[in-house]
Amino acid sequence: MSETTDVTTPDQTANKPGSSAEPLLRVDNLVKHFPIKKGLLQRQVGAVKAVDGLSFEVRPGETLGVVGESGCGKSTMGRLITRLLEPTGGKVEFEGHDITHLNVGKMRPLRRDVQMIFQDPYSSLNPRHTIGTIVSAPFRLQGVQPEGGVKKTVQELLALVGLNPEHYNRYPHEFSGGQRQRIGIARALALKPKLVVADEPVSALDVSIQAQVVNLLDDLQDELGLTYVIIAHDLSVIRHVSDRIAVMYLGKIVELADRKDLYTKPMHPYTKALLSAVPVPDPARRGAKNDRILLRGDVPSPISPPSGCRFHTRCWKATEICTTKEPPLLQLGTGHQVACHHPENADDQAPQDTVLLTAAVAAAEVAGVEVPADKEPAAAADSSAAAAAPAASEGAKTSKSDEDGAE
Template sequence: MSDNLTAPEQKHAEATPAAERRTLLEVKGLTMHFPIYGGFPFKRKVGAVQAVDNVDLTVAEGEALGVVGESGCGKSTTGRLITRLMEPTAGTITYRGQDITHASRRQLSPIRSEIQMIFQDPYSSLNPRQTVGTIIKSPMEVNGIEPAGGRTKRVKELLELVGLNPEHYNRFPHEFSGGQRQRIGVARALALNPKLIVADEPVSALDVSIQAQVVNLLKKVQDELGIAFVFIAHDLAIVRHFSQRVAVMYLGKVVEVGDRDDIYNRPRHPYTHALLSAVPEVEIEDAEPRERIRLYGDVPSPVNPPSGCRFRTRCWKAQDKCATEEPPLVQISGNRDGHLTACHFPEEPTTQARGEDVVLDPALQALEAEHAESAESAVSDKD
């Protein structure tokens, strides 16, 4: 299957500097609070899950923006708001200069075909009672699009484009494996020649050897068709591979955003730093010693997030100021253009190993102190 994937051409997306490209999508102050109802005998609003809070993002034409974060950070909600599957509580979404935040169904219809979505679960996102042909054709039918040569011909072209056999047009989703189903999902997203695809964890349900196939397919689609992507994932390595720019989210906020290399090589926000250091990595011989930052505890509840900086409860640099004043997302000194960080006390711009590990989990700290000796002796025994 991967034989069908030709090596990508020189990426025109990367060849053009970001500033020269036109903004496709602009999100300002995007907020989504899900109300919680409770009480007896009359239910009333008792609180809100602050899933997304005051998020600013921009996506340029043909650009891939990666959105990373842990579960509950609001990255999927952001994706659904951008595609207008949900209506935000506050903020504006501007697509090609047009405000679509509260656009009606009718106003949205010309834009719907340009913004498509690829879902995480290739099993529940395809109708099991429709053939692949019907599934891929239906967006064209709904939007009344009649491509040259007919819809069936277009479906076959799409199947070929995503590396499936066009003869399988009449098969049902259950006849395909997970990776192939995800290809069907990609073909469906491409059916309307979109300008922007929001891909929500497109490979995390797939086996390791299949993930690479689908990532390559998406990258090929992005490079050759010049489609802009919002690539939502928790896998930092895949986001790095796929995206030109990366936004890091924590508890409903964007804490850091910038060019891929800035985020991965010169993270300034402590959370970005910790997240990068927590990724278990395939050991490479002669690799520089990696620093480890072990955060304490879990992500706090978005119903009642910490005041000030939301990361402060797990941050080793937190001071009084962090509890009272929310850090703005700005370009801090030492950062390059477009690299924004929301932190009062940013990190040094490096990922070089520091002298000591930062271990914030007292459980681990105690364990490590207790067993440092026995561990050392065990290591020396082995040698």
């Protein structure tokens, strides 16, 4: 009896988000560039930098939400960590094992533990196959013979996701969008995976169906002990399902924090702008509490992203340092990371001195002034600000002349 207790207790602890268990998934400086080729010889003339240096961890039983504008690299990131795409650089570890460049043969056993729910429930299902054939495909491809037979197991999966087991012999065109998404979820859960990557699982569904699918994912996580990485652009959905949230912009993570901290104290200006666009159902609070921030300009091209901070071309707080120095992803509070030289809501954060010192040193580097490593943060900030003032003034004049020329 004592041996059984020793074995089961760690597993139960591991399934709790935020526990001290080792990460189930670890991503380190992940990069994916799609080459652009031209000419008869198909020479590479550039690259689309879809994902350009992502680092994060996902612990067992946790739900990590990933949000951002269309084209920021969310879906590409999902396909990279499930190894449906080959990374250009970086590392992906699953349960402590490096799976970054495993070949097809070595990846096949791993497919049992890592599954993906695709965004479009219409194109992700083969219209020529019955639902029974689609959901039973993982058993056939992995050579798994479930207890009780394949048909019985598939019917149990259909019942688990809220479908009628008698739908076994029907075809995808006989189902609605919400039902098709449930079929995709059943297929992903067939082999009882440890990690499920859901790429915008409710974006193609009606609002009423979205709530049903989101609640279904929550119930399945509690029942099966699943770990989720959920990609979405709907901040309301992400807030409901996630434990932690990562905000992406132009191939990079600009903020990563606990759900509550992110929504109550967003630190990156881009996150603040996204949250300001969330509709408020109460008309009395709409104007006073949620002043919408309208970002200027368009999202830059991932073929040639801006230097320094990639958000500086649309940021109302951008200064000279933002155009030249890329901000690192620093932890400003307990579990709250942000990549910004001028973070929002950081006045009450304990490690703020570290942020000031980092920004001060970076500003001094831009101005060509050496700041001693042992200098106090406040003094470093004063000296670097004074040194960088001429450069910033010159940059402001240049920007003004550019605007006049554009007009």
